[in-house]
Amino acid sequence: MTPPQPLAGVPAGALAGIGVGSASAAGPVARMAAAPALPAPRPVADPAAETAAVRAALAAVVDDLHRRADRAAGPAADVLAAQAMIAADPVLAERAAESVAAGSDGPHAVTAAFDSFRTALEAAGGYFAERAADLDDLRDRAVARLLGLPSPGLPDPGHPYVLVADDLAPADTALLDPDKVLALVTVRGGPTSHTAILAKALGLPAVVGCAGAANLADGRPVLVLGAEGLVLADPAPVDVARAADEQRQRRSRAAGVRGPGRTADGHPVALLANLGALHELPGAAAADAEGVGLFRTEFLYLDRTEAPGADEQTAAYRAVFTAFTGRRVVVRTLDAGADKPLPFATAADEENPALGVRGLRTSVRDPQLLETQLAAIAAAARGSGADVRVMAPMVSLPAEAAAFAARVRAHGLPSAGVMVEVPAAALRAERIAQACDFLSIGTNDLAQYAFAADRTLGALAGLLDPWQPVLLDLVAAAAEGGAAAGAPVGVCGEAAADPALALVLVGLGVGSLSAAPSCLPEVRAALAGHTLADCRALAALARGAADAATARALVREALG
Incomplete structure (x- = not known):
């Protein structure tokens, strides 16, 4: 692994933020139409x-x-x-x-x-x-x-552009046209914001939480480097050409590697798709993935006043299991609470919902919610041909893991695991793994709880960077604990979608990676180009760094 040539002429004033994806793009800035200024009050005659x-x-x-x-x-x-x-x-x-x-x-x-x-x-x-x-x-x-003014929203300058905004509203992000929008840059937002998630799904390079973008004027040429989290204003032509060439090479490598995830020396790393709703099923099933590593079931429960019945749940789960016959499907039980409150599952008067009754804890308040869901999963799994596994969110103690596993097995489901989303679970991973069959690390929540930083608060986005060495220490602790107990450990958080960070995770001992289907080809190609020893060396570099930015830079320098 030789170090790369630095970008020629990178200005000292390059704008930094949180990078999304590994792509890059260059083009002129087009800013979101400004919100209307509220005029002075006027008298109302009628x-x-x-x-x-x-x-x-x-x-x-x-x-x-x-x-x-x-x-x-x-x-x-x-x-x-x-x-x-x-x-x-x-x-x-x-x-x-x-x-x-x-x-x-x-x-x-x-x-x-x-x-x-x-x-x-x-x-x-x-x-x-x-x-x-x-x-x-x-x-x-x-x-x-x-x-009588134009509605604020997406610009239409008549040519492809780099969209710059303070942040993007759902009404705008929903209709982004990748043929017109080359890249996204927002002043606010973090790695788990809806802008970042959309950019990843569309394969657009993006930099979010980039405070300096507020000063970028319409028409100014910029180069957006998603992997580095940098925006270069007035980039040198050689930098634009080099970034474009690197992207072509990366896509070519990704297209040339198919099948199960493997390092260059044959170490297996299962590559799985995340699935959050039934409309995503065709794309996920068609992806070159070994199954589903995170099937979020909340879509059945949100925006309702009562929980869905067993029959409705069974039909939805069966559709997924049938589409993945012969492949793994890891179902996460209801993750209500915190940013997903439900009137029939969570209390409205919790002062700090993120630290309250959420995830598996809701089954203590209403055991029937979990019982109905497990019964529906079991009914849907019968005869489907899928390798169905079930895991619980927000587990902190070995006793919780053991109780959940017993309930899963009582429904005839053979494999029960838990999410590692709080430091307590990572630090006692061996004992928790002894009580169940597998562990799955949710890096988004694990970062939130490790740094006491609300994942919805853009001002703290830097603390939630998945390259934070402390977060990697917790991932390593969970992987080591799982290995000691003989239980496989995977990652299903946003970190798994970054090809460079995926190598680090494998070097930490992670055995499976679950991400948006569109992200899997580049992750697969990155694994195929590096040995397990390379991954371990990269992991050591990242864990030894002083901060997230240094960890990212050291690993990317080593990758060349």
């Missing part, structure tokens, strides 16, 4: 007409979102439909009408109504607080309608 204008503006926003949803597909359509429901909430219109009756003009009345909703969501915390920012986009669209 409150009835003003109220009618407010209702018409909200209705127009709803109609626009529905049109976007009709043009979108899968999760994008779901996101837009949810946004339309918020804008169509009659309580919102009534609060705006009350403000008009009290003397406010339409734009200020709409702003006050949305602000009251926002305050309520922020007070609820967790998932609701994360969604509060989405209200700003709806407010701005309604205000723009009232002022």
Whole structure:
């Protein structure tokens, strides 16, 4: 592994953020259309007409979102439909009408109504607080309608561009066109933000949490380096050419490697797909993957007032198991709580939901939730031909792992595992692994709890960087504990999608990697190009670094 030539002429002022993916792209900046400025208050001569204008503006926003949803597909359509429901909430219109009756003009009345909703969501915390920012986009669209201004949103300069924004609203991310948008750069956001997840799914290079991007002007040429988390303004032509050549080589290598994951010396590393909803099933099943390493079942439970019944669950699970006949499917039981509150599973009055009753802990409050789910999984597994395994989220103690495994086996399911998402589980991994059959490390939550950093808070995104050496220490502890107990250990967090970091994880003792299907080819190619000894050397480099940025740089330098 020889060190690479440094990029020629990289300016000292290169903009740094959190890199997403391993791709790169160069092009002119196009900024998101700005939100309308709220004008000075004006007297209202006709409150009835003003109220009618407010209702018409909200209705127009709803109609626009529905049109976007009709043009979108899968999760994008779901996101837009949810946004339309918020804008169509009659309580919102009534609060705006009350403000008009009290003397406010339409734009200020709409702003006050949305602000009251926002305050309520922020007070609820967790998932609701994360969604509060989405209200700003709806407010701005309604205000723009009232002022007769263009709606804020995606630019259309007539040529491909690098999209730069403070952050991206769901209504915009849902309709990104990869043929027009070369790369994404946002001032806010972190490695698990919806912008980062979308960029990864689309294969777009992105840098999020890049504060310096606020000063990038429209039309300015930039080079976005997803792997390095850098944005180079006015890049030298040789740097653009080198980045493009490296990307072509990387894609060529990925296309040339197929089949089960293996290091260059034949060490097996199972490559698995993450699956979060049934509409993702065709793509995941068609991917060159050895199965599903993380089947998130929350899609069946979200946005409901009652838990789905056994029959509904069985039908959904059977569709997945049948599609993966002969392959592994690891089902994660309901992960409610924290950023996924459910009225029938979690308490609304928890002051800190991320540290509250979530994941497996909800089964203590309502054991039947888990019993129904396990019965449905068992029924769907029978005769499917899939290698069905079941794991529980948010396990902290060996006793919890043992109790869960007993419940799984009581339903006739042969393989029970647990997620390693809290430091307590990583540090006692051997004892936990002795109580079950396998461990799966969720790096996103493990980082959140290791650094006491809310994963939804963009200001703390740097602490959640999966290259943090302390996080790698915890992964190593879990892998060593699993090996001592004879239990396989995998990673299903976002870290598994980074080809360079995947090598480090294998060097730490991880035996399987689960990621978005689009990320697997490059991970497979990276493994095929390096021996297990190489991976171990890279892991030692990363763990010995002072911080995440240094760890990333040392490993990439060694890879050449």
